Amino acid sequence: MKALISLPANIVGYVIALAIFVAGILIINAFWYQFQTIPLEKPEKSTACDLAYVISIWNEITERPNIFEKSKLVAKNKQNLEDKIFENSTLFLPGADLFFGIVEDESNWNYTLYVPSESEITFDTCKKVTIAPKSYKELEKTDVSLWTFLPPIAMYEATTNFIGEAFEEAREKEYLESVTTYNEIFGVCSLPAFIKEGDEIKTGTMVAGFTSNVATWLREGIYNLLVSGEKSYYHPLGTYPVGCLNTLGFEKYEDEKPQQVEWYQPFLEFFISPLSAIGWIADKFPVIYADCEFNWNWEYDGNKFVINVTPKRPWWFLGESCKLSTRIPKSIVEEYNLTSKLCYPKRTSLLVYAPEGMEIFGAKKKYFYLKMEKLDAGFKNEDNAISYCKTRCVTEGISGLCKYWCEYGDDIFDVDCGSMVCLFAQDKIHEFYRLPRDAIDIKYIVVEEDKLEEKNWKFEDIEESEYYKYTSVCSSWPSVFECESSEQCEEGKSCIRYGVVELGDKKGIDKSCGFCSPADKDKLCSPWYLSRAPTVTQGFYTCQDVINYSAPLNLNRFSECLPAIKVSFTGPNVGCKTNPKRGDKLESEDCTIKILDIGKKKLEFEWTYYLKFYIYHEGRYCGEKKIYDGETRRYCNDGCVVSFNYPEVCLSATRINCSSHSNAKIKWKINAKNICSRTLKSYNPTKDEFETYTATTGFCPKMKFWCNIDKSKTYYLDEVASGPSYEIEIEQQVCRGNERYNNAEKVFIVADLHTEKGDMRYILPYTEIELVE
């Protein structure tokens, strides 16, 4: 006792604190169930109830709150009502469609409303359970006969309520719901309602709820990618999704993943050579495949954007097709320019060995997924265009040789690309660059169970190379269509092949309406990457073969339609002549030209001596002989530049020897006047004469320039920075004493072109000068 009393004060405090703690824990746990019963409700149900509430107080169809007037309901234009709710409602859930119904208790009268109306079809043709010709239970124990005339078919199509009705046993219903995709009804809010007919008011039930199916999941994916800005979206489709049909093949025992053999093949062979057919069958075993088709499409009439998914049916099946349909609100379609981003559908199917319920030879269970992603998310690496090209080759069934052409990458345009396969690969590389970065690609994927287990059932962690099978259900994208006519090229439409025209005398639209490739250098074009592009014949843009400056360690050349900026430079080794005559010669340190013909707009000349440094070029005419007023042309990769700005002709060598040009400076003159401003004439009646004034063209590119050896001075091309002349002068010392400035091997002007689809940073053509000591 004495010992207890003499317990130190801190021990007593500890015991009290422990007692308080225990009491606290006891109280918390005693009320634990109360905390647990805080309503956790799926938002869908709440939204469905909200819809029912909103409709129940809508004065256009109700007499008093929750007292619906039958005559008003019947007279109401359902289509308008559905559109009103769907297009303007905040009740929109991208992954589900709404339905609303009123049923009178005393009669069979009912009123239904599907929002959007397109979703009604899922209740119309898909309400029956279609499992033909055998139920799944029979399929489970199917004794596959070699001589079955029709292959065993499994088809699961229904709305969940109807699955429930058809199968009394909950186990069967659960099984079907777990293996197949179906038109699910959920979040149902069922409430008493009153219906007025004449003077009498009857009792009834108002039901609001949601349906979801493959079509709504497609819409949810579109919404998540475009509106919510997510990179990718996926949805599991079960182990036997709608659109799968079992079929019969014959394979050898030892094949783990045998190739498909059509079921009719042995029959065919039997008739041709009975003995060989018997032999053929003898060493094989019948196996079941699932031929799983994803057949979808979209339609847009300028008002309604409808998505449809139509599951495959066997050829002999006479029933109506269970088409799943939904709509996307017009506001989303327009605001996010969906029609240019969502691909054109491709009907495609995957053949899956040993499908659900038919797992034999220890085959792994397969799970189907729908995956949607932005193209820029799917092709992240440096060679994304090539990667895209290869993937399209695979998914569009042109593998092998096509992939070989893809390997060429940018060089694909330098090789002899005459075959259809090469052109296909070429188109795909161009297509990649022209696609909107947030264009949507949709894939139909099968993954084996063990891969999912490895990743802890996180499908998103599985690499593309680990998929059992996959296919893109996209054929192409609306924004990269081929120009239907030369007029479309002329209009600067964003079609995959756009117009190029010959310069000078041959002005007109090239019928081929081709890409900018090295062969099209200096031809006029219309930029695909501008939403408001100048036409080809306006002559503001030309095909240019430029060096990409964004990847300085891996400089790569690309052909692109770029602003036709005029560039000239002055410095050592530049010789100019004003009003030269036919036969005159212009000489520089490195090369010489002879004037053949000169007019106000066109200069014709020939190289008389080319590149003294390089013997192998000597005596060759390198490049073209004609240039036009205000232009600068360059020939070969090194050498000289001739510029013509009537009446002045200049010849400049693109090589400066600092040993002989101490402290040399270069002054580049960049001129974008022809793109940015135009001269107009207006009649002045007081003076009785025409006055000229300048106005902007509206197509002035957003550009900035700097010299590669001095990034501190950046020059912007706009009316404020460059003045109304749209001329920029950049002066740079390139030799320090007799040595190269900063030991630079080359000096040039970097152009940064800002576009809606990203920036392009490239070396401005005709500005490169090599420095030697």
Place this chain on the structure above:
Amino acid sequence: MKGGIFEWPIINSILVFVLVTIVAISIAFYIRSITIGQPVEIRTYSEYRWMNYFPSAALFYLSYPEENWKVLNEIALLSEHGIWSKSEFVNKFGKRYELSTLIEYIEKLERKLEKEDKTVFIKDKNGLIISIGLPKKYVETCGYASFPEEYPYACYSQNMPLFSNTSKKNLRIKLVTCCQDIVSCSDYIAGPGRSECEEDPCSVSAKGCKEIYCGNEKIEECKGRIGELVCVEK
């Protein structure tokens, strides 16, 4: 440090904390199970809102025919007070007022809510109360001033004001709906510490309810509930 990690004060504290928590949780769950039983699944929020909305909609329904509105008004203005079942109400006021339409509408409402003959009329100094679903004996014994919102009664009510130049104050007609979730014995929660099944507070069964253990699915109420306690009719 010489005695290892168990000599660290922080480790000791953590061990004591974990141990005490486990013991306390075990004791609390045990006490909870034997006294109160399983948790009551409460209504979802949207349904709760609807439960509040429905009495007002039902009032609109009842009062829509002109004769109903007139009768309800007149009875509400009476000075008599009392609690009557539907048949008692008809006997008392049937001779003075034309009640056939009102009763017809109430019966339709009863059928809709599966609460046949569960309507109680209460006349108080503030007007008239129509209660559907709550047993008359509960109203008589517990009083009608407050209709219980807790399980299993879940009463929701709405008032419709009456403006009268013959009364000094504004009166009201109140509609109360109770026990909407309980239409049969099986709707009661059965389990340790639960008494609702045996007591049948919503009077859904004339024979009474009893609790049984589901060993197989022979009984309808036991389908999908093997190994559970369920409430069935006696």
